[in-house]
Amino acid sequence: MLQLPELRQEQMPNSADEAARLAELAQLLAATAPLPDVRDLAPAVRRLFPEPAYQVGCGGSHIWLHRAEESSRLACIIDQHQ
DSSP states (O other), X not given: OOBOEEEEEOSOOSSHHHHHHHHHHXXXXXXXXXXXXXXXXXXXXXXXXXXXXXXXXXXXXXXXXXXXXXXXEEXXXXXXXX
């Protein structure tokens, strides 16, 4: 079954730059066709939120995004049907 990526923002942006990155990520997801696995988007997310300022990783069927200095997630990308 194909998956539709959905952005779940869990924290407010801490700067105008971060807000712009999150908006660009939301636009990317809106323009993305259904995928076999939402984790396929991880490279694009890493380009938008590069190290060392951010950490991007994958769970069982999602992508998580943290600010490097924080343990709480900034955002998560999941399958819309979860």
